[in-house]
Amino acid sequence: MKTLKLPLIQGLENMDFAAFDAAMEKDAAKGSVDTVNWPEAFPYAPDVRFFAARSEKSLAILYKVDGLDLRAVAMEDNGNVWEDSCCEFFFSHPDNGCYYNYEMNCAGTLLAARRTSRQDADHFSAEKLARVLRHSSLGHKACEIEGKVEPWSVAMVIPFELMDLDPERLPASIRANFYKCGDLTAHVHFLSWNPVDTPAPDFHRPEFFGLLEF
Secondary structure (H helix, E strand, O other), X not given: OXXXXXXXXXXXXXXXXXXXXXXXXXXXXXXXXXXXXXXXXOOOOOEEEEEEEEOOOEEEEEEEEEOEEEEEOOOOOXXXXXXXXXXXXXXXXXXXXXXXXXXXXXXXXXXXXXXXXXXXXXEOOHHHHOOOEEEEOOOOOOEEEEEEOOOEEEEEEEEHHHHOXXXXXXXXXXXXXXXXXXXXXXXXXXXXXXXXXXXXXXXXXXXXXXXXXX
């Protein structure tokens, strides 16, 4: 099981994208979404790095992607973002028996839900989704491009309250995983940080999450 220690970076919620990017590059924990779990069916693997940290109020994640294709068709929150060029973060709550998924396409469209299973989900309201600070180097616009594209990045800053965590009493750690997918891109792919040992692509498997330490 992979482990990552999250450093504290003050004021991430108040930074513009340039300052946020610089702070995360300099001080955040670093990892790669590079596990090709189903190589025979889905061998394609873009280069995906991520940076993770926390402020006093939020969890921050920055993804940097270099590879083929761009797809951003889902432009409304809680749409089918996983079919696009999509970066995802899942974590298990340490106490309530639920896990949470935050999925964002390259245009910054976000899907988020509290779940007990893939089928049993309580999707976040528009009001809650609006509280997640988002950055996209591409801007919020639709696109569908095949072949080599310029490297791009997206970020999400999730208030601990939306994770049902008390920022004043954070747990020592949480189980989590980071993903990169594109179900309807020209080069379909399903990558993870911590390996997922299932016969077919399935990211909704908390038993395969890694560990994030606060």
